[in-house]
Amino acid sequence: MRVLHHPVLGDLTGQKTVTIYYGEEPVEAFEGEPVAAALLNAGIRVFRKTAKRREPRSVFCAIGRCTDCMMIVDGIPNTRTCVTAVRDGMRVQLQDGLAPVGIAPEAGGR
């Protein structure tokens, strides 16, 4: 959910939007914001599942340290979504267990 109005920060206006895809599902995002913020705003909370027990994980630190929010972004696994900015048309996938090895990066990610 967006905080469009704020008593201290004021109103959010004139934000440019882009569309990213969570699987096949289009998700509207603000230009330049982290992938994780766009997903949380859309109500998507499960970012990856652990390798052994398939437990769900999501954002914990939001500063790129804890790696709990890693997903497959434009084909690149282990991408920290809290510090990766959205790009129009970006493809974001749940990372289910360990990411497959040897995927060739299609576009520059992190």
Added chain:
Amino acid sequence: MPEGVVYTGIPSREELAACPGIPTEARMARGRVAVIECVQEIPCNPCESACRFGAIEIGEQLTALPRLDGEKCTGCGLCVALCPGLAITIVDKSFSATESTVDFPFEYLPLPGEGDTVDACSRAGETVCPARVVAVKKSPAYAGTAVVSIRVPTAFADEVRTMRRLPRREEDI
């Protein structure tokens, strides 16, 4: 639960009685005056420089409690918006024969409108009585803090310190 600000977040009666920022009963009866409920020694002094009348003194020791000079205080209210702890209100027990006003900082949306009836609340967030909004002030000098003034029966003027937050409308989220 034991009393006192470290156990409840609310200054106890004793802490308020010993607090140098609280004006006398006589001063409150005479008209608008700042009530500074700052009872912990924290390094903070914006209230001192906020006051143009020299009514608030902290001094060299940054952690000293603010001391109010009720004679110098005009009740202008600039300190209300500038206290980072939101610990200052303006109380006026001379408002009418039966009513007082309480001005408090308010940093939530939506803001009330003048003339609205709101729930006046205590330091513990409990509803004390209904209250009429006298004024809602938002000045650039307040840096994002609004100051709301409400009128309440004088019997409740020492108890009321804020109003209940209003339900957020769709367009405020």
Added chain:
Amino acid sequence: MRKITAEIAVVGAGPAGLCAALEARLAGADVVLIDENRLPGGQLFKQIHKFFGSKEHRAGVRGFAIGQELLAQVSDSGARVLLDSLVYGIQPDKSMGLLTAGENCLLLAEKIIIASGAKENYTPFPGSTLPGVMGAGAAQTMINVNRVLPGARVVMVGSGNVGLIVSYQLLQAGAEVVAVVEGAPRIGGYGVHAGKLRRAGVPFYLGHTISRAYGDDGVRHVEIARLDERWNPVPGSEFTLDADTICLAVGLNPMTELVWMAGCQFDYIPALGGHVPLHDRNMETTVRGLYVAGDVTGVEEASSAMEEGKLAGVAAAEALGYLDARAAKEKKAEIEARLNRLRSGLFGEKRREAKETQLAAMQRARESEKEVV
């Protein structure tokens, strides 16, 4: 490999790094300021409350506004700023590995100031890995920087200033805070911050802990239990609240990886967040020419981080000959006086004592170094 050189390299563009770069640049040094994030400011821009302290510490001004002013000053100063750039390693000869613009570079500087900040602590309980459990600072970033509510009903764990301030800011953003849970029998942070929450009707559970979080794909319910005097949950005291988010405000720890790698000596000081690098009154570590500033030297808050940054910037510029001894001494004395004013009173005294312990350990380290020589 491309080489990037500077007289002074500052790693981390939060409040400490920005101030360090600014002071050093204003003194005349050639400065490069590096941050791994796309935007500078560190955690300053999520701080939307009015700062404490006095006028000289920018008290009464909201954190993000202080950040905007600092950024403008740094950009006017002519310091080079490299964003989206990661210092990933440092050699014993103090040369650094830097990834910038997709290129692996060698970063060489005569003086290095590390201002890498701190990260939030975690506390385990059944369900603590569920989506919806996050650092209080993470929630603060979401609401104030990204303008996204991570949830509608929040349980805050921890009543230090971070827990209290973020709870208040969650209310301001439109969330409900259904409980502040604190293991200790008293509120950890400033009474005035707690007072804001009490007036808003937020319940405090002191001497309580989260015993469990429930939910399949995310937090749905939170079980809270009372603690006895030995901090063990009292059987039968549990109760459950509906909540979709749990924020952990259980302290921070310094991000010291680079400082360890450089070979600096450390001390373990719990009051400062754990292992902290030893430094002297110039903020210089046991590795000559390597300075530290801000939370990486021990967790405090943004105002002291800014002062420590200035101290490191002045000291590094002095060491390079940009400030004469008298001018530097004067500047450092002013900064130290401001730091001492922040580290005073009911809450600051403990930090002041901890910093003295750290300085004393540094003194001993320097003395034993002399003996070896």
